[in-house]
Amino acid sequence: MLRVEEIHKSFDDFKAVNGANLTVEKGGLVAVIGPNGSGKTTLFNLITGQLKPDQGKVVFKDEDISKLPPYKICSRGIARSFQIANIFPRLTVFRNVQVSVLSQQGKSRKLFYPAGKLAVEETNSILESVGLSDKAGNTAGSLAHGDQRALEIAIALGNEPELLILDEPTAGMSPEETTATMELIKRLADSRGLTILFCEHDMEVVFNVAQSIMVMHQGLTVIQDKPDEVKNSSRVQECYLGGAEPC
Amino acid sequence: MFRDIFNLKSVGPLVVIFIILLVLPPIIPRFYTYILAVIFVTALLAMSCNMVVGHGGLFQFHHGAFYGVGAYTVALMLTKTSLPLWTGFIAGPIIAALTGLLIGAFCVRLTRLYFGMLQISLGSLIWAIAFRWYSLTGGDDGIHGIPMPPIISSQNSAYYFTLIIMVICLIILYLIFKSPFGATLQAIRDNPERCEAIGINVKRHQLIAIVIATFFAGIAGVLFVVVESSVFPDLLFWVYSLEIFIMCLLGGWFTFAGPILGAAIMISLRTFVGIYTEYWTLILGVVLILLIFFLPEGVWGFIIEKFGRQTKEAVEGGSK
Amino acid sequence: MDTGQTFTVAALGSQFLVGLSRAMILFIVSSGMSFVLGVLRVPNVAHGSLYMIGAFAAFSISTLFGGGATGFWLALILAPLVVALVSLIAERSLFCYLYEREHLMLLLFTFALMLILGDLVKMVWGADYRSIMAPELLRGSVNIFDSPFPRYNLFLLIIGPLVGIGLWLFSNKTKVGKIARAAAVDREMVGAIGINVSWVFAFAFVLGCFLAGLGGALVSPTISVTIGMDHDIVIEAFLIVTIGGLGNMWGALVGSLIFGLTQSFGVLFWPQFAIVFPYIAVVIVLTWRPRGMLKSVW
Numbered sequence: 117m118l119r120v121e122e123i124h125k126s127f128d129d130f131k132a133v134n135g136a137n138l139t140v141e142k143g144g145l146v147a148v149i150g151p152n153g154s155g156k157t158t159l160f161n162l163i164t165g166q167l168k169p170d171q172g173k174v175v176f177k178d179e180d181i182s183k184l185p186p187y188k189i190c191s192r193g194i195a196r197s198f199q200i201a202n203i204f205p206r207l208t209v210f211r212n213v214q215v216s217v218l219s220q221q222g223k224s225r226k227l228f229y230p231a232g233k234l235a236v237e238e239t240n241s242i243l244e245s246v247g248l249s250d251k252a253g254n255t256a257g258s259l260a261h262g263d264q265r266a267l268e269i270a271i272a273l274g275n276e277p278e279l280l281i282l283d284e285p286t287a288g289m290s291p292e293e294t295t296a297t298m299e300l301i302k303r304l305a306d307s308r309g310l311t312i313l314f315c316e317h318d319m320e321v322v323f324n325v326a327q328s329i330m331v332m333h334q335g336l337t338v339i340q341d342k343p344d345e346v347k348n349s350s351r352v353q354e355c356y357l358g359g360a361e362p363c
Numbered sequence: 364m365f366r367d368i369f370n371l372k373s374v375g376p377l378v379v380i381f382i383i384l385l386v387l388p389p390i391i392p393r394f395y396t397y398i399l400a401v402i403f404v405t406a407l408l409a410m411s412c413n414m415v416v417g418h419g420g421l422f423q424f425h426h427g428a429f430y431g432v433g434a435y436t437v438a439l440m441l442t443k444t445s446l447p448l449w450t451g452f453i454a455g456p457i458i459a460a461l462t463g464l465l466i467g468a469f470c471v472r473l474t475r476l477y478f479g480m481l482q483i484s485l486g487s488l489i490w491a492i493a494f495r496w497y498s499l500t501g502g503d504d505g506i507h508g509i510p511m512p513p514i515i516s517s518q519n520s521a522y523y524f525t526l527i528i529m530v531i532c533l534i535i536l537y538l539i540f541k542s543p544f545g546a547t548l549q550a551i552r553d554n555p556e557r558c559e560a561i562g563i564n565v566k567r568h569q570l571i572a573i574v575i576a577t578f579f580a581g582i583a584g585v586l587f588v589v590v591e592s593s594v595f596p597d598l599l600f601w602v603y604s605l606e607i608f609i610m611c612l613l614g615g616w617f618t619f620a621g622p623i624l625g626a627a628i629m630i631s632l633r634t635f636v637g638i639y640t641e642y643w644t645l646i647l648g649v650v651l652i653l654l655i656f657f658l659p660e661g662v663w664g665f666i667i668e669k670f671g672r673q674t675k676e677a678v679e680g681g682s683k
Numbered sequence: 684m685d686t687g688q689t690f691t692v693a694a695l696g697s698q699f700l701v702g703l704s705r706a707m708i709l710f711i712v713s714s715g716m717s718f719v720l721g722v723l724r725v726p727n728v729a730h731g732s733l734y735m736i737g738a739f740a741a742f743s744i745s746t747l748f749g750g751g752a753t754g755f756w757l758a759l760i761l762a763p764l765v766v767a768l769v770s771l772i773a774e775r776s777l778f779c780y781l782y783e784r785e786h787l788m789l790l791l792f793t794f795a796l797m798l799i800l801g802d803l804v805k806m807v808w809g810a811d812y813r814s815i816m817a818p819e820l821l822r823g824s825v826n827i828f829d830s831p832f833p834r835y836n837l838f839l840l841i842i843g844p845l846v847g848i849g850l851w852l853f854s855n856k857t858k859v860g861k862i863a864r865a866a867a868v869d870r871e872m873v874g875a876i877g878i879n880v881s882w883v884f885a886f887a888f889v890l891g892c893f894l895a896g897l898g899g900a901l902v903s904p905t906i907s908v909t910i911g912m913d914h915d916i917v918i919e920a921f922l923i924v925t926i927g928g929l930g931n932m933w934g935a936l937v938g939s940l941i942f943g944l945t946q947s948f949g950v951l952f953w954p955q956f957a958i959v960f961p962y963i964a965v966v967i968v969l970t971w972r973p974r975g976m977l978k979s980v981w
Contacts, residue, residue: 164560165559166556166559166560185559185564186559186560187558187559187560187562187563187564187565190559190560190561190562191562195560195561195562196560198557198560202554202556202557202560203553203554203557204549204550204553204554204557205553205554206549206552206553206617207546207549207550207553211546211549211550212550214546215546215547215550215558215561215563216561216562218543218546218547219547219558219561219562219563220561220562223543224543224544224547224563224568225543225544225547225568225571226542226543226544227538227539227542227544228538228539228542229542229543230538230541230542231541231542231543231545231546232541234543271557271561272561274561275561275562469966469969469970472973473969473973476726476929477925477929477969477973477974480726480921480922480925480969481925481965481966481969483918483921483922484922484925484962484965484966484969485962485966487918487922487962488959488962488963488966491956491958491959491962492956492959494958495955495956495958495959496955496956497955600914601914601918602914605728605794609791609794612787612791641805642802642805642806644798644799644801644802645798645799645802645803647795647798648795648796648797648798648799648802649795649799651791651792651794651795651798652777652792652795652799655781655784655788655791655792655795656777656780659784659785659788
């Protein structure tokens with residue numbers, strides 16, 4: 117469904133992504149792993165249009181989307197969450213998700229109809245699925261960190277995406293929260309039939325969740341394969357599992 | 364749909380205020396009627412500005428330019444053409460909105476401070492034209508003694524006209540505030556990058572908001588001419604625009620009704636402090652500093668914060 | 684729009700010099716604003732008021748010393764210092780408490796400062812027009828391109844580059860200047876290496892205001908000093924730093940040249956609408972390069 121071909125991006129002299137390749141099949145649950153600074157977030161920003169690649173293509177459902185602005189990429193069916201909680205802090209939790217649902221339904225520019233009456237059911241069901249129903253009326257900025265991360269995912273779900281991209285959904289979480297989040301991701305993939313692409317710097321977390329793992333190192337794709345193959349790959353051992361020191 | 368937005372409990376007090384304003388003119392001195400009318404005009408102007416500033420998060424630094432364009436349009440049409448009088452009243456807001464579209468289209472390509480700077484530059488261009496084109500606009504003297512249609516030429520009828528138009532405009536602005544468009548606009552204020560990522564064409568949305576806001580600024584400009592029967596280039600000057608900006612902040616820019624309060628405070632200050640001292644801007648400056656240090660959310664924002672959780676929900680939109 | 688003047692090379696040349704000397708004043712004022720913008724990230728709306736205070740202070744000082752050459756030179760040195768003192772008081776008493784706050788609040792504070800300073804000037808100096816005589820040496824004019832060119836403008840053409848060089852030396856060769864420049868680019872880093880960021884900000888603010896005062900003192904012999912002169916200069920300085928690239932010193936120079944030259948040639952071609960030309964130039968520049976001519980430090 118999504119294919120990233122030999123993509124490059126540099127900032128001034130720093131080559132953030134230097135030849136990354138990635139394939140995501142429909143219905144798949146794909147993880148991108150790599151140490152901090154290996155270019156995972158940049159890769160995601162390239163896919164969803166926040167950044168434009170210097171070279172290479174991003175193909176989604178047989179269309180090159182690498183030149184489209186983010187809002188158009190979203191309308192093609194890709195939604196994403198961000199590494200730092202990227203929410204609407206002054207709006208209520210409900211409104212945060214509702215804005216996203218309204219956008220999906222093409223009702224963002226409706227001028228004379230009370231917003232309170234639109235997309236209520238969809239929004240509530242999303243809030244329920246991420247476990248934020250009881251906090252719907254709170255101001256988003258006042259939520260605890262873990263809840264903001266959940267809201268982050270909920271906003272992305274509002275777009276009813278075919279492909280959901282999550283940028284380090286467990287960043288800054290305790291081990292228990294991490295497990296819970298991973299279960300949430302798994303559940304979403306099953307119940308909503310979503311294709312999910314996410315990244316993570318901690319390798320252990322993803323092995324029992326992901327169906328396919330892509331390893332990034334210094335902006336480069338080392339390998340993409342099934343978890344077991346990745347674990348046994350000598351190249352991955354060498355540069356990632358091989359020890360505390362980066363190679 | 365109206366019932367969903369205006370429930371009786373919150374509308375009740377507003378209706379009472381409206382009725383009081385309706386019966387006031389015969390009772391109070393003529394001067395106060397005039398001041399009230401000025402407050403109505405300025406309140407509408409501040410509300411239109413706040414739609415893009417407080418709800419849209421844009422640095423609309425030169426909103427006065429559109430106000431002035433509306434006022435000049437109607438003034439010029441009434442004095443220089445023989446078209447039916449009411450066409451000027453319609454042309455004012457439309458020309459203002461078109462100016463808003465043109466200037467907005469340039470500005471939305473930029474963000475924050477650059478947006479504001481470009482707008483000041485473009486607005487100053489309009490100001491310079493009005494200031495210098497003596498043969499058309501009367502230059503720095505402006506245009507005075509603009510003939511009004513008989514039906515609104517007396518002071519009381521001008522008062523009622525501004526009051527009713529303002530109320531209608533405020534209702535429309537409130538509907539927009541509560542609509543999906545308004546909700547999305549507020550989301551853009553909070554986080555434009557995220558809005559792009561959930562499929563919203565941020566620039567287009569902002570541009571539409573600017574056009575709507577400048578349309579209402581144009582209406583305020585027309586009302587200004589109705590009340591004052593004159594126009595002058597100071598309306599278009601950037602200092603006045605910053606004053607409008609301050610009205611929004613003073614009243615409470617994240618609230619809906621705040622700017623009305625801001626405009627009322629500002630006009631009252633100018634009028635009543637101006638009686639005692641010529642240094643009223645000094646007083647304004649001090650008030651502004653106090654505001655920055657003690658009431659960063661504005662007066663109305665402070666009242667809501669302090670006294671009413673329920674009101675807050677009514678203002679920001681209940682969740683369920 | 685015939686002005687009765689033929690566009691000879693001589694006329695163009697002398698108008699070019701007029702524009703250039705105007706650009707020097709604009710550069711001195713706007714480089715100060717650019718400095719504040721670069722380090723504090725806030726457009727100082729009160730910049731024009733400080734410029735005005737500089738001009739009025741120059742008037743008072745030169746009158747105090749009998750209005751002669753000594754008075755003028757002393758005014759040129761002391762007036763900017765008076766302005767720096769005023770800005771230091773405002774900064775330390777109020778402004779410095781706002782650095783942690785929302786950015787718009789800083790902007791609003793400078794607007795409040797503009798309102799207050801404007802009225803204070805009215806209280807102290809009144810609403811009359813004042814004028815200052817340049818010393819004998821700088822009065823009269825010399826012939827350049829067969830047309831008279833005021834000596835004072837020549838003086839400005841010398842002072843402008845000197846200030847520019849001084850600023851460059853200061854920000855590249857002195858420790859304080861380097862710290863201020865580093866703070867402009869990365870304020871967390873400067874805070875992290877144990878420098879008191881608040882004082883760096885204070886310093887930048889005062890230096891910027893000093894330049895505004897210097898501009899005001901320098902311009903005072905060429906215009907009639909009066910209240911209201913703050914409004915025009917601050918908007919011009921704003922636009923100059925915007926088209927130059929926010930916080931970029933050389934950008935302020937480029938912007939000043941654009942502004943000064945379009946203005947002076949505008950006078951030549953269409954006097955009535957001369958003030959329109961710089962604004963049009965700004966629109967063209969920002970349409971073409973939305974972030975200004977040179978790299979912004981932001």
